[in-house]
Amino acid sequence: MFESIWNEYGPMVMGWVEVARDWLLSPAFWSQLTLLVVAYLAALVITRKANPRIEKLLTPPEEAVNILAKTRRFVLLFLPLLLPLLAFALTAVGEQVTRSLFGSGAIIAFGKRVFLFLAVQAFARDMLKDPFLKVLGKFVLVPVAALYVVGLIGPVMTWLDSTVVPLGNLSFSVLKALQFIVVAAVMFWFGRWSNDQSVALIEKQRDMRPATRQLAAKAAEIAIFGIAFLLVMNIMGIPLTSLAVLTGALGVGIGFGLQKIASNFISGIILLLEGQATVGDYVELDGGEAGTIVKMTARAAILETFDGRWIVVPNEDFIVTRVVNYSDQGSANRYEAPFSVSYDTDINLIPDIIEKAVAELDFVLSEPEAPDCELRGFGDSGIDFACEFWVNGIDDGRHKYTSQVLFAIWNALKAHDIEIPFPQRVVEIKGGFPRAET
Structure with missing residues (x-):
């Protein structure tokens, strides 16, 4: 041997x-x-x-x-x-x-x-x-x-080029496949890098509306990756006519299985064009989803709730359902803080006291309307009031601003010796109390 x-x-x-x-x-x-x-x-x-x-x-x-x-x-x-x-x-x-x-x-x-x-x-x-x-x-x-x-680079390249992989009616060499993977990977990485740079540049344009910035960023992303795809096809010598069958099959797939994705994509473009809901807005949908829009993708919008959870809402829901937009990028919102006073109080003094105390809070606005204290009704235990006030932004579950307003109302009432009632009931016993036997 x-x-x-x-x-x-x-x-x-x-x-x-x-x-x-x-x-x-x-x-x-x-x-x-x-x-x-x-x-x-x-x-x-x-x-x-x-x-x-x-x-x-x-x-x-x-x-x-x-x-x-x-x-x-x-x-x-x-x-x-x-x-x-x-x-x-x-x-x-x-x-x-x-x-x-x-x-x-x-x-x-x-x-x-x-x-x-x-x-x-x-x-x-x-x-x-x-x-x-x-x-x-x-x-x-x-x-x-x-x-x-x-x-050995020459012999190895020759061997890879001579190794042909059959795929139905198509065939290609291993060398061509490896070259395509490397070129495509580099080009699309460069496309991602270019897209990040363009998005950063667009975000610096503060004179543009947020919705316009989002639309420009999406348009730049589509253009950059479209150019990258065409460059890869051109570098590898692949004619675009050879993709006709693939694009036809893709069109059929979109028409049937991918119609929801296509619908959400078009809905996202409409949202960006109209600007009715964009990043930074606090919105509430008919389905009960509510939160601040932190990101808008081609398929869905990401809502962040006050407790830090993220909700993925398809773009189509913003088009086909009723949407309440509370913020619209920093617009003022009105809230109210309810309270009650005793029936022994001179209620004619309450509006001036409360409106002055609430107006002194730095986050309360004087426009479009100053704080307004209104009489709401006569309750079982006291007289019901509510103070309406305007602020920039969203009240964090009625705790961010309303809590501080209620503190100011409490301190103002205490400073003027005005009693805040607690539940009271008058009980009448017919016939009086029974007498004890001797």
Whole structure:
């Protein structure tokens, strides 16, 4: 068995041994290896001395946010690449020397590829901060660089291109599939980044209505990802006419199974165009859902209740049902605080006392109407009043503002010695109390 294995692989092993022996006995090999070591040590010494100075020079003050400060922070991100790229440059100089002296530079060329691999590895490890790009660099960029170092990138690409995957009437090579995945991933990541930048820019336009800002952000998102899709198709050489069957099937699917999603999407666009409900509004729907709109997506609006829960409400519900909008981005709202006083009170004094006390609260508005104390009725235990007041915003479950108004009413009544009644009943016993027997 050993003899058969040796007969098959022995000549190849002996060939490797022969090449290794020639290298070890060759002055060119040792000179190139020495140059590689010297180039790396020189790059290491230079970077250790230069890195602190470069970092100090490129680090702007923490409070600086101008374009120059942003540029300096961006350039500073490339500092981890200084060591391998400097070693690569010094090795390139040494390669010219060895080729002129010995006419050979295979070892030093291999060292250059190793330094380039170290630069790619540092780029993927230290510079890529986005989780998606970090995964792409770790599992795509670094393996490709490793294949380049050992000189196998050409054969591997040829093998992947010759491996065809049949899919019905269609067929494609593994290489094309991998290229499509990588290109599509990078393009759509760039689209997401561009969309985030455009949304941040739109949100800074405070002279625009919130609904207009939301509509502009959605329009920018659709445009950016539409362009990204078209670019991917163009880069990969895929004609859009080949997608006709797919889009036809998709249209049928929308007509039947996805009609609710399509309805909610159109309803969301209508909401943004009309601006009747937008982010920041406190709304109440017929179904009982109530809360502040914290986010509007293509399918639904996210309501946050006063107790911190999130309610997902389909956009269609805002169109086909009755919606009460309490805030409309900071408009005033009216509330009332009920209270009672004793029947022994001169009720003609109550309105002036209460209206003055409530008007002194800093959150109570004088427009569109000042606090108004109204007589509501004559109750079983006391005389019922209510003070109406206007505020900006929403009363947190009738506890945010009404509670403070009731405190002010209590203190004002106590300051004027006005009694707040408690439940009282008059009991009449016909015939009087029975007499005790002696």
